[in-house]
Amino acid sequence: MRSGWGHLAGAVVALALPAALHAQAYQCRTPQVSRVPAVTPDAPRRTMPVTGYTMALSWSPEFCKRRAEDRSHAFQCGGRSGRFGLVVHGLWPEGGRSWPQWCEAKAALTPAEVRGAMCLMPSERLVARQWAKHGSCMVQRPAQYLKVIRILFGGLRLPDYDRISREEGLTAGRIRAALVDANPGWREDAIGVKLNERGWLEEIRLCYSKTFRPAPCAPSRRGAKDTAPARIWRGL
Incomplete structure (x- = not known):
């Protein structure tokens, strides 16, 4: 079940802080996009009331560690x-113990909209999939979904995790605390940290209420415990 766009826009704009509306990019030149990749649902459609949101931020150096020569990830890696x-990675609506997904889209994503999102979500297929699977359950049009993402991301001040990666005794708790220190109003229980099986940072997940206030993450989003040893790949 989609929440109203007016409610979404008003809540998100009220929380936005002045910041760059780019991903944490050392540089980014948007590619030409001539078509929107086809996306096939991999699970049944599920509609339900939205109870909150999660914005997942992927640590690109770790994602690209084994994909530098993969043509399908050439732009990012x-x-x-x-x-x-x-x-x-995406903005996901939550639905209590589950989540809505693959809702009926009222408007088609355009190549121009994909291109405009590429410095935030550096993959055409990723943009198309996130809209089809998640955004379609939030709002009526893909431009609205991508606008919410830009506002939320633009309201964050991102820690220098490249520098933090050099700290001795790094833990998942330190990764959370660094984001809280950079963003007054955030709280550590609203931040999920996903480490891979070897302890490397893969993703940070920010949990929001229906009104886009920081909210405690569900156990499935919380990830590693604060005491878990962590490492951050710098792409070297």
């Missing part, structure tokens, strides 16, 4: 169009 730190 090839190094010829830019280098990235934290990028947006």
